[in-house]
Amino acid sequence: MIKTISDIAQLSGVAKSTVSRYLNGGSVGEATKKKIERVIKETGYIPNTFAQSLKAKKPTIIGTIVPRLDSFATSQTLIGIDEQLRELNYQMLISNTSQDLEREIENIYSMARQKVAGIILLATQITDAHLEAFEQLQIPVLLVGQQHEDVFSVIHNDYDAAYELGRYILANGHRKIAFLGVTEKDIAVGVRRKEGFKRALEEVDDCEVKFYETSFKIDEAIEKVPSIIDEFHPTVLVCATDNIALGAIKATHLKGIKVPADLSITGFGGYDVTEIIHPSLTTVKFFYADAGKIAAQSMVKLLNGQTIAPVILSKYKITKRESVDNIVARGL
Incomplete structure (x- = not known):
């Protein structure tokens, strides 16, 4: 059973570093690229995208923190975030707080330690402890469902x-x-x-x-x-x-x-x-899935140094x- 980059390298007849460079989007010759792709396809190998993100110069994991999982609004928002991030070649890492504010703060720091590129927070309220955490992280943070003058937000109207x-x-x-x-x-x-x-x-x-x-x-x-x-x-x-x-x-x-x-x-x-x-x-x-897509698009723009509005309103009917x-x- 193929489990590691070393296995792929051995079957492809190339160095492990070459396979690693290919998986991380680096420059690889066309002939070598085809050999690696053929082995991956034949073996059904699935790269560890989280590990790749940690090693890559540009992380591709977006941390998403939610207050609860048994919520229609949350599930629909997550669907929107996930679908849009996958289209943009990013991955979503979800953390649930069970509506515990202390746990929410802990999860913010925990996400940062896991080297996520940014954090999307489906917030219920923003406290001084939240603001302190955001300031210390030095990575983009985007709120969904709540707004604060110091944080980028996607809100329902x-x-x-x-x-x-x-x-x-x-x-x-x-x-x-x-x-x-x-x-x-x-x-x-x-x-x-x-x-x-x-x-x-x-x-x-x-x-x-x-x-x-x-x-x-x-x-x-x-x-x-x-x-x-x-x-x-x-x-x-x-x-x-x-x-x-x-x-x-x-x-x-x-x-x-x-x-x-x-x-x-x-x-x-x-x-x-x-x-x-x-x-x-x-x-x-409220169009929760659309709001999730907007949040994902906005986060990727922030990561690429683009400008977004401080507050973005999603539609309603x-x-x-x-x-x-x-x-x-x-x-x-």
Whole structure:
């Protein structure tokens, strides 16, 4: 079984250094190149791209740090990053933090020790410890999903998306609104989406709105929503994520409340499941895979000394489905 460069060199009849130079993109004569390629093809040899990157003058491994793996947004973003990096002849190394900030900081330093060319961080928040790590690394860092004035960022247009969703809800006649958000430590989801929605509310005078907070977990939304309904009796529940909205729909089902006849519900994200549930969910669709591709392209540009914008916005779309009732049309 062929396992090493030495084996390829022996079968090709060339020096080990020649094979190494070929695998790392160095200059090799055409006849020698064909001999090495023939042996690699016949043996099915797979080069250790990570080891190659460590030895190469120009590393080709991009470290990608994620807060969780069991997330639609994360998985789609990773798909976009991976596909684009492979097209550009780079590799992705993934590290999961399980939403532990201390572990996230450790992973940033660990990636740097592994000689990655740059780091793409799917961030939930940026702390002083993050900024200190970025300053020490001396390699390009790119944020996805959050922004900071000192770091290149690819973000979803949370503010404008929330504003547009708010206008849609108001146009459907809703004036008693509950907004179920998350901690403001998460600037994108906890702050920008709330701020964009508030801007829409400023355009009408007769609204009664209450803001609540939960986590990103479906189970916690299931527990939180019944008390909101009982205490406030909103006509619409605006959820800061699709997972929260899914929990809300489950909670209404358990209480015998009909969506959207008794309560309208909206989300943010555009997860695939929101289209197949009943009623299907009105939500903001973010194009996570596209954002991942943009992040990968931007990182490679940075590595090649090219200029990119400090903040890049990815696109979104308001997806109007069955979970929002038109109160105006019903004359309520």
